[in-house]
Amino acid sequence: MIYVTRRAEFSASHVYHNPKLSPEENRRIFGKCNNPHGHGHNYTLEVTVAGSINPTTGMVVDLKELKTLLEREVLQLMDHKFLNQEVAAFATKIPTTENIAVEIWGMLAPKLSFGKLHRIRLYETSDLYVDYYGD
């Protein structure tokens, strides 16, 4: 089994707020991430696909196809967006890095025509990242 990882970047803004909680409770839990006007990050996304090497091409995945898939399914939806307001999944779900990583898995896993999605790694900053393996 070989693991191929492709990296992509997108920039987006978000706010952490649960309307079921009081303003004080939101501020206590989320701190400065609860600023109602939102704030943003340059996210780095790593998508890892696992598979065997095709004996004809010597490749596990067609990287161009993976790049196109990432562009179409993830970047067009999230890049330069206010996640809470412009991405349907986050109308009811707080766009924490954890939830974004799980959401990206759901967007990509059924669309892969090659290999098997192995891991989504999402960096919010260079000092903070989330890994999701689909379970």
Place this chain on the structure above:
Amino acid sequence: MVYLTRRYRFCASHRLHNEALPDDENLRIYGKCDSPFGHGHNYALEVTVAGPIDQETGMVFDLVALDGIVEKEVLERLDHTNLNLDVENFRACVPTTENVCTEIFHLLCDKIKGGGPLRAACLSRVRLEETSSNFFEYEGDPPSAS
């Protein structure tokens, strides 16, 4: 299960030397790291916690709490120290990055599996980079077969 990793930094000095071995054996094993005056590194520490996403907050772990635990248990103990002389556990144990990595895991393990809101995740991995070329990872010992 989601794995959340946070990165920290600390600076420390050490000397790799085992008192139980003769000097020439220490030099053979540890090379320049056996220099009697010690030397230092800028360590980069990655702490990974694993758990389910809390439905109310969308988060796996309270990051402010995690920072507080790592600051208190690790950084206050190790940052800007001479590991051999200033850290109790390395008086009798060579502070190789392997040993520092496992020591950090044990310092954090019980503090992180505390339970309570946003504390349900467990410590999954400690990764310690001694330089950008050398790093060590520890996920705890597997449960004993017996």
